[in-house]
Amino acid sequence: MSGIYQNLFGPRVPANELESNRVRYMVPTLFLSLARVLLLLSLFLPYWHMSLQAPQYPNGLSVTAYVNHLTGDVHEIDALNHYIGMRPLEEAASFERAASVWMIIAMVLLVEGAAFVHSRWAALLALPVVLFPVGFLLDLSYWLAHFGTHLDPKAPLSSSIKPFVPPVLGEGSVGQFSTVSSAGAGLWFAAVCSVLVVVALYFHRRAYKPLHDRLAAATPTAKEQPCAS
Amino acid sequence: MKTAKLSIPRTLAMAAVVGAMLVGSSPTVHADWQPPAKKRVKKEKEVAPPTQAQLDALAKLAVARKLTPDDLMAAAKTYMPSGRIDDYILFASGGQSGSVFVVGVPSMRLLRSIAVFTPESWQGYGFSGENDPIRERLKVNGKDVDWGDTHHPALSETKGEYDGQFLFIGDKANSRVGVIDLRDFETKQIVKNPLTISDHGGMFVTPDTDYVIEGGQYATVLGNGYAPLGDYQKSYRGLITFWKFDRATGRVDEAKSFAMELPPYFQDLADAGKGPSEGLVFLNSFNTEMATGGIENGKPPFEAGASQRDMDYMHIIDLHKAEAAFKAGKVEKINGFSVIRIATSISDGLLFLTPEPKSPHGVDVTPNGQYAVVAGKLDPHVTVYSTEKIKKAIAEKSYSGTDPYNLPILNYDAVMEAQVEVGLGPLHTQFDEKGYAYTSLFLESAVARWTLGGDYAKLHEEQPWKLVTKTPVQYNIGHLCVAGGDSASPDGKYLIAMNKWSIDRFFTTGPLLPQNFQLIDISEGGTTMPVLYDCPMGVGEPHYAQMIKADKLKPWGVYPEVGWDPQTQAVEPGAPAPGAERVVKKGNQVEVFMTAVRSHFSPEHVEIDEGDHVVWHITNTERTMDATHGFCIGGYNINLSLEPGEYERIEFTADKPGTYPYYCTEFCSALHLEMMGYLTIKPKDYKAAAK
Numbered sequence: 001m002s003g004i005y006q007n008l009f010g011p012r013v014p015a016n017e018l019e020s021n022r023v024r025y026m027v028p029t030l031f032l033s034l035a036r037v038l039l040l041l042s043l044f045l046p047y048w049h050m051s052l053q054a055p056q057y058p059n060g061l062s063v064t065a066y067v068n069h070l071t072g073d074v075h076e077i078d079a080l081n082h083y084i085g086m087r088p089l090e091e092a093a094s095f096e097r098a099a100s101v102w103m104i105i106a107m108v109l110l111v112e113g114a115a116f117v118h119s120r121w122a123a124l125l126a127l128p129v130v131l132f133p134v135g136f137l138l139d140l141s142y143w144l145a146h147f148g149t150h151l152d153p154k155a156p157l158s159s160s161i162k163p164f165v166p167p168v169l170g171e172g173s174v175g176q177f178s179t180v181s182s183a184g185a186g187l188w189f190a191a192v193c194s195v196l197v198v199v200a201l202y203f204h205r206r207a208y209k210p211l212h213d214r215l216a217a218a219t220p221t222a223k224e225q226p227c228a229s
Numbered sequence: 230m231k232t233a234k235l236s237i238p239r240t241l242a243m244a245a246v247v248g249a250m251l252v253g254s255s256p257t258v259h260a261d262w263q264p265p266a267k268k269r270v271k272k273e274k275e276v277a278p279p280t281q282a283q284l285d286a287l288a289k290l291a292v293a294r295k296l297t298p299d300d301l302m303a304a305a306k307t308y309m310p311s312g313r314i315d316d317y318i319l320f321a322s323g324g325q326s327g328s329v330f331v332v333g334v335p336s337m338r339l340l341r342s343i344a345v346f347t348p349e350s351w352q353g354y355g356f357s358g359e360n361d362p363i364r365e366r367l368k369v370n371g372k373d374v375d376w377g378d379t380h381h382p383a384l385s386e387t388k389g390e391y392d393g394q395f396l397f398i399g400d401k402a403n404s405r406v407g408v409i410d411l412r413d414f415e416t417k418q419i420v421k422n423p424l425t426i427s428d429h430g431g432m433f434v435t436p437d438t439d440y441v442i443e444g445g446q447y448a449t450v451l452g453n454g455y456a457p458l459g460d461y462q463k464s465y466r467g468l469i470t471f472w473k474f475d476r477a478t479g480r481v482d483e484a485k486s487f488a489m490e491l492p493p494y495f496q497d498l499a500d501a502g503k504g505p506s507e508g509l510v511f512l513n514s515f516n517t518e519m520a521t522g523g524i525e526n527g528k529p530p531f532e533a534g535a536s537q538r539d540m541d542y543m544h545i546i547d548l549h550k551a552e553a554a555f556k557a558g559k560v561e562k563i564n565g566f567s568v569i570r571i572a573t574s575i576s577d578g579l580l581f582l583t584p585e586p587k588s589p590h591g592v593d594v595t596p597n598g599q600y601a602v603v604a605g606k607l608d609p610h611v612t613v614y615s616t617e618k619i620k621k622a623i624a625e626k627s628y629s630g631t632d633p634y635n636l637p638i639l640n641y642d643a644v645m646e647a648q649v650e651v652g653l654g655p656l657h658t659q660f661d662e663k664g665y666a667y668t669s670l671f672l673e674s675a676v677a678r679w680t681l682g683g684d685y686a687k688l689h690e691e692q693p694w695k696l697v698t699k700t701p702v703q704y705n706i707g708h709l710c711v712a713g714g715d716s717a718s719p720d721g722k723y724l725i726a727m728n729k730w731s732i733d734r735f736f737t738t739g740p741l742l743p744q745n746f747q748l749i750d751i752s753e754g755g756t757t758m759p760v761l762y763d764c765p766m767g768v769g770e771p772h773y774a775q776m777i778k779a780d781k782l783k784p785w786g787v788y789p790e791v792g793w794d795p796q797t798q799a800v801e802p803g804a805p806a807p808g809a810e811r812v813v814k815k816g817n818q819v820e821v822f823m824t825a826v827r828s829h830f831s832p833e834h835v836e837i838d839e840g841d842h843v844v845w846h847i848t849n850t851e852r853t854m855d856a857t858h859g860f861c862i863g864g865y866n867i868n869l870s871l872e873p874g875e876y877e878r879i880e881f882t883a884d885k886p887g888t889y890p891y892y893c894t895e896f897c898s899a900l901h902l903e904m905m906g907y908l909t910i911k912p913k914d915y916k917a918a919a920k
Binding site for chain 1: 312826827828851852853856899900903
């Protein structure tokens, strides 16, 4: 039983070891904590912007995506999109938006768990967070492509606007509109979070691998050896 | 791992709170209202001065177009490059058009009209078929009256300064008050004075807009009564009405309003005191001769009979005391309206007269409230009264006699401060912040600048109470207007001369010519006061105007929410919503619930039967500025202007069968022509053709 436990959760740090090498064991935990805070904060921040410019919109139009909702000129963009047969933006990624808050909370809890697990399984727990920003962009690309290429062929302007895929980041154009898409602060937070977790995993391994190896080659010696660094 | 163990519950709690906040508050798309216009933070571009080559080209152009250097300066002072917004907004009455006109200054571009007393089809004002609340509101004594004669607009004030919230406009022809809400520039209320049929001296507001003042004009038998003209002095009466304004509801409260019976002189323009004179109201009059005309019977015509005396009477009303008398019930109800009788005015000390020369046309209180200026019309002077001396004379009962109705006449010499000879036909006076007053001279066709004295003397270099300069205007000036020129804080950069005749200023548009608004630069003191621009007003004959700094107005770009009823300034609960469009038929009662959005109405088929009675609701669900839709049904006199978010209701009886394409009347989009539908009204005797 203790073997499985040992395998899954890795070794516990003996008290005297923790006393003498506090920094070594604190670093991964600190990085993981910071990552968790950033990811939670990102819930309140915009993940993605698209701004649109056209002659009759001197102030431009814009739409801002948060993980669970859209703000900006959604009403007007939908009104315009109906001419080319695009579905209302609200219909895009409805599952993702409904699940996003709980998914992010779950990922935060997994990272929390990773800090507690002193084995290679920590990396598995942290994996969703590491992949999250890329996953967000891939999902967004999918929806942009899906919406842009599934236009109602009976729409009024279907003959003048061919199916198109707006770029997920950067500049594009459709009809009289030029568009600029960019990552919002939330996505940047998620990206930094992803990097922090990778860095944390590196320090995590550096702290617990030797401990693990030492315990694996378990000797009955009562004396503690200093850890190799 | 103490840290890890401790942080699990902490993070859990944090996550739960965050999750609850996010999921609970906003799990869906926010497709609702966004503030209409993102703030126009247009960065002021630095402008490089013209190069010598450009100046040479300009000089060449000026010579070719016969433009003097002064003309070039005037053009440079008024020209607005595309996209630049005017600094001031002028609200001009529209005379017989029954409307108010909104003009940008200094460009003098007509921005829009506001329908008030006259149905107006562009704004869909009075074109919603049967039981139109606007048509109901326009009725006078039960009769359809489809026009008004708008004369004097008054912006609402707070502490004597324009607050940009409401505009009041009087209808001389039918003695009515229109209340316009300056959030959407639409008329919200029309109040008919039940005591008389016509007026002139409206509207003027007290410094906090507690009351909107309507001065009378032609004496009548109050309450729409009758008496032969031979009984003029006995039975005819003049009038001033104090309409209580409720700012919270944005409406005049007729039950809290009252009027004062006045002698049958022709009362005219009024002004409310402010600062030290707050609580006093000043009112001009002419025809204190009480002439009744009769040119056809060999009697002197009104124009002569009403101009015999060298002095008429300025009326001075103690509004606080009058309000107290009204609240104490010292009134008579005439036609259901509270009227303070002359006897009460005498016994309670509410009303005083003082001589004013001669057949004057305008009493204007200086910004500091210390003086009231009367322009003599048939006397070449403006006469300045000290409000402090008036108060003293009232307190000391310094009377020179009484009028035929036993009203006390304050001793002229005790209240008069100064007279300034300004020229022929002085009519109206406005003020700036530099200690100058400006008086329109109708007969001379000029604007006179003259100096105020007292506390104002230190603001200018000239002697007090002296004419400084005159600027000729083209032609026959009536009112004039300075931004805030009747308020506690004028902003004297521009003056608008409101000229009655234009003669040779514009292309001759047949025998009916436009009026001419002339823009005058009064920003420099002394004798510099050039005319900058002529603006034709070919849509009615404006009388007075008020001008406000544009940034004091906070208009809506779109209605705040979808389904907005401008009449109540609230969301109409029954307004059709997207997805709930339908046609409901019960017997011969049809109810249509329609939405309008670019570029379709929903539904597009409304199939009914001859004789059906139709109530038709439409909501414009747009949230974008200028995405206005129209809606018309030909042959049924129906046209709506549905501004973004607006809800409207129409009603008609389908008594003329046929096929009626309905369509959007405001060019809305590339597919505007396709924004239509069919109303088919099946004849009672219709039989489907055999197939």
